[in-house]
Amino acid sequence: QVQLQESGPGLVKPSQTLSLTCTVSGVSITSGIFFWSWIRQPAGKGLEWIGRIDTSGSANYNPSLKDRVTISLDTSMSQFSLNLTSVTAADTAVYYCAREMEVAAGYYYYMDVWGKGTTVTVSS
């Protein structure tokens, strides 16, 4: 079955760059109907969409993070990655990667497969 697994440092110092990778298994990362997404959740709070990348490498970002975030795709490794620069304590959260499916020419979009999440703490 399709599985996503986040990996990366659990602790990042303020002002540094948070880098996470999501490894995809059970499906081709290059399928044209998928968007590979990052979502985060501060402890005890709601879900915030960070951005996504399609199989052509075109990315969309949340404007609230746009100047700091980059999502990239490594098809040879079946991975996609998140880089978030100049982090502060406000970036402390559980980070999830997820697959967003597009069905019926965009009538349906839904995030149907999620990784288990990885906790990132920003602290000196």
Added chain:
Amino acid sequence: DIQMTQSPSSLSASVGDRVTITCQASQDISNYLNWFQQKPGKAPKLLIYTASNLETGVPSRFSGSGSGTDFTFTISSLQPEDIATYYCQQYANLPRTFGQGTKVEIK
């Protein structure tokens, strides 16, 4: 950004009760709305897509309805395993946005 507002933020109900959660969008999103369930320490799980379509494998006691700006999520008969936080999420526009969540507890 499209703002999604859920109510209530939390509720307590008895096993077997009918539970209803509402989600209001800040603008017309047609039926481009999904519902997720998140249990403590777990990733969100897709339950309902495009307002009313039940994801494969999801029990039929879960349902959704609505269009435009007003949506409803219903658990027809609350079960102990339904204890979770539920989120709506719009996909009419980017960025994708979620409601703030509704925490469902057993009375």
